[in-house]
Every structure is written in C-alpha cells, then in structure tokens.
C-alpha cells in the first residue's frame with residue numbers, strides 16, 4: 001500500500017480509483033512545477049504527509065457541515081482546496097489567491113485535473129464579493145481582528161470558517177483576540193497519518 005492510500009485509509013476516507021488518480025496527478029503537478037514556482041517546501045513523502053494528508057485530515061469534518069459552496073482563501077498551491085475538491089465532488093470549491101504566479105499554477109492544475117467543481121479566483125480577500133457556506137484557510141495568516149473581519153464578510157449568514165491550525169496554546173490566544181468578531185464553535189483535534197505534530201481544525205462563526 002502506498003503512503004497516500006495508507007493515509008486515506010487511516011483518515012477513514014472512502015475514495016474511487018479516479019479520485020486516487022486525481023490526487024496522484026495533482027501531486028505530480030506540484031512536483032513538476034515546484035522548482036520553478038516555489039509552491040511548497042516539501043517533496044516526495046514529505047509532500048504527501050505534510051500537505052496532501054494534512055489537507056485531507058479535515059475532510060470529514062468539512063463534509064459534516066454539508067456546505068454547498070466552499071472557498072479556500074490564500075490557497076497558494078491549492079491547499080487544502082484542491083485535495084478537498086477531489087475528495088468532495090458535491091461541494092463547489094473556489095480557490096481565492098492574490099498572487100498571479102500561484103494562480104498560473106492553479107489554473108494549469110485545474111485544467112490538468114478537469115474538476116467540474118473547482119473554480120479559481122485571482123483576487124485579494126478584501127475585494128471578494130461572493131459569499132460561501134464554508135471558508136477554509138491553512139497557513140494563510142495569523143488569526144487577528146483585521147483578517148477575521150474580512151473572512152467573516154465572505155460567509156453566508158449561517159456560514160462557518162474552518163481554520164487549519166497547529167498547537168492549542170496558539171489557538172487559545174487567537175480565539176481571545178477575535179472574540180468580539182467571531183465565535184469559536186468547535187476545536188477539533190486532527191490526526192495526520194505519519195505526522196507527530198499537534199493539528200486542529202477550528203470552526204468559527206459570526207458573533
């Protein structure tokens with residue numbers, strides 16, 4: 001069993017052969033373009049564990065919210081947005097990214113993967129006018145009042161923000177800082193196969 005299929009099994013994620021092939025093709029695109037675009041600081045097994053499985057460690061929790069639309073803000077190389085779009089084909093995923101260079105990579109990856117539920121938006125978060133049921137972000141910015149206000153502005157009235165985060169001690173600090181703007185509804189410990197590091201998914205809603 002490969003690191004990827006073993007990881008998907010450990011995350012209790014069901015997948016088709018087509019979804020597995022899409023994940024593998026996406027990994028191949030990152031490996032191909034990383035030297036030129038500087039997308040992620042990892043390759044090989046490290047890329048699978050630290051980026052693909054890390055992104056997918058939140059997939060079940062995201063799906064349990066039953067979003068119709070999802071935006072991944074500051075998506076960079078498409079993380080966690082593209083792995084989520086592959087594994088959750090019923091969710092319309094928009095990747096919001098302001099860097100033209102990264103968007104070129106994302107548009108190429110979207111064309112190669114031909115995912116019907118994936119949309120790329122080259123835009124700064126502060127200019128986004130659309131609203132989404134769920135907004136994800138990972139390694140985007142520290143959670144502070146300015147950024148949280150912008151993130152809350154792109155949620156539907158009952159929408160939630162899912163923040164991929166690391167250590168609990170930092171999370172408590174962030175929750176305190178944004179308390180007047182957003183309420184932390186749930187803090188879910190995540191387990192990333194092959195990674196012995198603290199990971200959490202923090203769900204926020206408008207206060």
Ligand SMILES: C[S@@+](CC[C@H](N)C(=O)[O-])C[C@H]1O[C@@H](n2cnc3c(N)ncnc32)[C@H](O)[C@@H]1O
Nearest residue numbers: 074075076079097098099123124125138139140
């Ligand atoms: C550190 S990278 C993280 C990428 C990816 N989410 C990941 O987990 O690997 C942060 C990304 O956010 C983008 N970004 C920063 N500020 C932004 C903004 N205001 N609006 C849209 N994208 C932004 C940057 O261009 C960069 O690609």
